[in-house]
Amino acid sequence: MAGASYPGHMNTPDDDWLRLDQQICFSLHAASRAFNGVYRGILKDLGLTYPQYLVMLVLWEHDELPVKKLGEHLRLDSGTLSPLLKRLEAAGLVRRERSARDERSVEVRLTEEGVALRARALQVPRRIASSTGFGAEEIRMLRARLDELTTALDAAAALAEGQDGPSAAEQPSGASPGLRRM
Amino acid sequence: MAGASYPGHMNTPDDDWLRLDQQICFSLHAASRAFNGVYRGILKDLGLTYPQYLVMLVLWEHDELPVKKLGEHLRLDSGTLSPLLKRLEAAGLVRRERSARDERSVEVRLTEEGVALRARALQVPRRIASSTGFGAEEIRMLRARLDELTTALDAAAALAEGQDGPSAAEQPSGASPGLRRM
DNA sequence: CACAATTAAGTTGTGTGCAATTGAATGGCG
DNA sequence: CGCCATTCAATTGCACACAACTTAATTGTG
Numbered sequence: 001m002a003g004a005s006y007p008g009h010m011n012t013p014d015d016d017w018l019r020l021d022q023q024i025c026f027s028l029h030a031a032s033r034a035f036n037g038v039y040r041g042i043l044k045d046l047g048l049t050y051p052q053y054l055v056m057l058v059l060w061e062h063d064e065l066p067v068k069k070l071g072e073h074l075r076l077d078s079g080t081l082s083p084l085l086k087r088l089e090a091a092g093l094v095r096r097e098r099s100a101r102d103e104r105s106v107e108v109r110l111t112e113e114g115v116a117l118r119a120r121a122l123q124v125p126r127r128i129a130s131s132t133g134f135g136a137e138e139i140r141m142l143r144a145r146l147d148e149l150t151t152a153l154d155a156a157a158a159l160a161e162g163q164d165g166p167s168a169a170e171q172p173s174g175a176s177p178g179l180r181r182m
Numbered sequence: 183m184a185g186a187s188y189p190g191h192m193n194t195p196d197d198d199w200l201r202l203d204q205q206i207c208f209s210l211h212a213a214s215r216a217f218n219g220v221y222r223g224i225l226k227d228l229g230l231t232y233p234q235y236l237v238m239l240v241l242w243e244h245d246e247l248p249v250k251k252l253g254e255h256l257r258l259d260s261g262t263l264s265p266l267l268k269r270l271e272a273a274g275l276v277r278r279e280r281s282a283r284d285e286r287s288v289e290v291r292l293t294e295e296g297v298a299l300r301a302r303a304l305q306v307p308r309r310i311a312s313s314t315g316f317g318a319e320e321i322r323m324l325r326a327r328l329d330e331l332t333t334a335l336d337a338a339a340a341l342a343e344g345q346d347g348p349s350a351a352e353q354p355s356g357a358s359p360g361l362r363r364m
Numbered sequence: 365c366a367c368a369a370t371t372a373a374g375t376t377g378t379g380t381g382c383a384a385t386t387g388a389a390t391g392g393c394g
Numbered sequence: 395c396g397c398c399a400t401t402c403a404a405t406t407g408c409a410c411a412c413a414a415c416t417t418a419a420t421t422g423t424g
Contacts, residue, residue: 019243024321025217025310026236027328030257032214033411034335035207040412041342051380054208068402075212078403080381087379104389104402128207131338132331139206142327146209149314149324153216156313157223215381222382233410250372260373262411269409286372286419 038131042124046117052088053121055081059094060118064109066099093117220313224306228299234270235303237263241276242300246291248281275299 039050048056058073059065065073067081074081085108088094093114099105129139221232230238240255241247247255249263256263267290270276275296281287311321 024325025221025232026239026256027325027332028210028214028217029232029236031328031332031335032210033257034332034339035210036411037339038335038342039207041339049379050207050211054211057208066402067404074208075215076380077382079383079405082404084380098403102390102402106403131335131342133334133338134331142331143206143209145324145327146213149316150209150213150216152315153213153220153313156315157216157219218381231409248372249374258410259412261375261413264374266410280373284372284420288373 038128039124042127046120046124047091051076051080051084053124055084055088056093056114056117056121059108059110059114060121064107066105066107067096068105070108088114220310221306224309228302228306229273233258233262233266235306237266237270238275238296238299238303241290241292241296242303246289248287248289249278250287252290270296 036050039053043050043053046053054074055070058070062069067078067085071077071081085094085096089096092111095109095111096106097109099107129136132139134142218232221235225232225235228235236256237252240252244251249260249267253259253263267276267278271278274293277291277293278288279291281289311318314321316324
């Protein structure tokens with residue numbers, strides 16, 4: 001330990017917060033990448049990347065979906081999804097065709113090969129779960145916690161974006177500041 | 183709801199796992215990106231990206247560090263750090279110089295400007311914390327949980343890499359499949 | 365000392381993630 | 395009907411992440 005000595009600097013609560021901040025944001029970042037790494041190894045057999053697997057999970061539930069809906073499920077925009085879906089299409093797992101009723105929209109649909117892949121994917125979750133060493137209940141609790149966090153963070157981000165405040169001093173606004181748009 | 187109907191498919195525990203898997207891996211992924219988004223907005227003022235901020239946090243603690251050590255702290259390799267550090271150097275926040283004692287190593291050191299930036303960064307954690315709506319204690323608990331998870335996942339990944347099994351059909355090995363090595 | 369193995373950074377290539385922009389299609393409104 | 399704002403997907407540009415490879419320096423061994 002023994003951090004850098006900042007001359008004329010007492011150890012203020014701010015410094016502690018900075019250290020804590022380092023820890024929580026790093027922890028989440030690291031956990032996400034560690035998860036990614038484990039999935040990478042397991043999904044290699046299926047020829048999928050982790051984000052591609054997430055897309056397939058949604059499609060296995062819904063079969064056909066416009067890109068927009070897919071993006072809402074995964075919180076990803078077309079800038080990410082378009083090239084990803086093109087790769088899935090090149091791999092023969094999905095087909096993309098413009099909707100007849102709304103020419104702006106593109107429907108993503110599983111091919112037979114894409115449907116068939118699901119059978120092989122059924123083994124993935126067990127391998128992941130055993131990698132975590134967590135039980136189903138622990139996983140559920142952690143998930144609930146993370147979802148809380150995501151909801152709060154998204155709301156805060158939307159709020160900040162809405163008026164790009166000078167910096168901090170925003171009123172907490174008590175009630176539901178939530179999603180004015182979308 | 184009402185997932186796709188897989189003809190001739192009963193709803194097995196595997197299906198439930200697949201849904202749960204979707205939820206946990208998605209939750210972590212989403213939380214990480216939500217965090218990233220909030221940081222992005224706040225760090226814009228400092229001219230830093232989120233990973234750059236992580237690097238600066240480490241340097242504010244250690245002042246000078248070889249790239250290797252930096253990578254160990256952050257679990258990042260030179261493929262990620264080299265270009266990132268080059269950008270920080272271009273921004274005038276760090277200097278990189280080859281170590282005199284070991285010409286392979288590159289020491290990363292804060293410039294005065296880099297040290298000065300710390301004062302402005304002291305406000306970041308409070309703004310983040312207020313965005314999460316979590317208290318210090320909740321954050322600490324979540325962090326502990328995530329670190330557990332990361333440790334388990336890294337161990338599992340190292341193990342898998344070690345022998346890169348054929349694919350699925352490994353014997354479940356009965357008892358604790360967990361961490362034979364490491 | 366010579367030489368193979370190891371180690372540290374850097375480089376290349378692929379795949380996200382996201383902001384900003386583009387272009388086509390749609391819907392609303394006078 | 396004509397026009398304009400909105401919506402959706404795709405594209406562009408930038409910054410990670412990470413595997414695989416390259417290059418240079420160091421270490422270990424005979």
